[in-house]
Amino acid sequence: MNYIDLRNATFMNYQSFTPPDVLKPFIRYFWTLESAGADDQPKTFGAIVDGCPGVIMVQSEKEAFCDEQNKRLPEIFLYGQTLKPVSFTSAGNVNAVGICFQPHALKSVFGFDAGDLTNGCLDLTQLARKHDGFSEKLFTAPSAKDQIATLSGFMADNIRSNTRQVDETTKYALAQIVQTNGNISLKDLQQKLQLSERSLERKFNQAIGISPKLFSRICRFQESLNQMRKSNFDKLSDLAYESNYADQSHFIRVFKEFTGFSPLEFIKQSREVVENFPQIVK
Missing domain, CATH: 2.60.120 (Jelly Rolls)
Structure with missing residues (x-):
């Protein structure tokens, strides 16, 4: 949304x-x-x-x-x-x-x-x-x-x-990661697709531009950001737990890596007019 x-x-x-x-x-x-x-x-x-x-x-x-x-x-x-x-x-x-x-x-x-x-x-x-x-x-x-x-x-x-469409194996792996908000075992996914880690990574780099591991991290972060937008939390530690981060510190580190702000700074210093494209309040 x-x-x-x-x-x-x-x-x-x-x-x-x-x-x-x-x-x-x-x-x-x-x-x-x-x-x-x-x-x-x-x-x-x-x-x-x-x-x-x-x-x-x-x-x-x-x-x-x-x-x-x-x-x-x-x-x-x-x-x-x-x-x-x-x-x-x-x-x-x-x-x-x-x-x-x-x-x-x-x-x-x-x-x-x-x-x-x-x-x-x-x-x-x-x-x-x-x-x-x-x-x-x-x-x-x-x-x-x-x-x-x-x-x-x-x-x-x-x-x-275009004659260079993405193959069905990569589309399936992509869909599984998106549907689970990044909370899927890549090892299990590789075994199901009968692909080595290197093969899946090569397919992702060509089709998506990044590795499946990094894409999974981004999906997990985006889900936590969606919950923040909806105010579906009382404390940051609750949000971190619901998003399957090890602890609140881990969640804050990832949030800052992908936004440039801590969660509290993001709330105070940005106005998200377009999804994932906020105006920064100076």
Whole structure:
């Protein structure tokens, strides 16, 4: 479920959209974020580790997103697995369209090894050169919904022409890890699939961009974050226990590794307007 911090709703207008049925195996959801007021002050957003690649498109009268080195990012970029929290800065109001992919989408949609884009991003228009008129149609679309429709068509075209789909064994292993929130014995999974540890790791690195062990850790962390969003705990130690962490200290270490904050700091210093993409309160 998407989470919107109502403290931010006065100037951030967020919506999520279910993809067409043909894209559901590859895309979790589309999202839009629009500034809804006169607040054009610089804003900093943090990207939380979530195990999913995606696309972000930002259109602004001022500069678009800049990374932590103040390098301007492409107007629309495709990003891979992120292994540590990163931040982006917007010079003013934000009008963005995004895609949250399924974990295997880089290979399933675009046909390249996901590991090639881990901790990185690239200009999506570079991948769209063979699609005549795509960029112009996307950037001149009259509304965010029209942009989503253009992106949907582009993704469907790529899927149809892609000959490097993820194999069923990897899809099964991925589904088992997701369904158990990362709480599955990888050794048992390897035995069931009759794969060695190295073989499963190689398949995951190609299809997902990270190892199955790291992906399991991210799934477990994301489940604990979901429980935090719902306030389904009285004490952090209860949340740590319910999420199968050894103790509260272990949970805090993992939480800080994937968000950049301790759980209490995260609650106080961020406003999660878009799921896994909070605005950092300065």
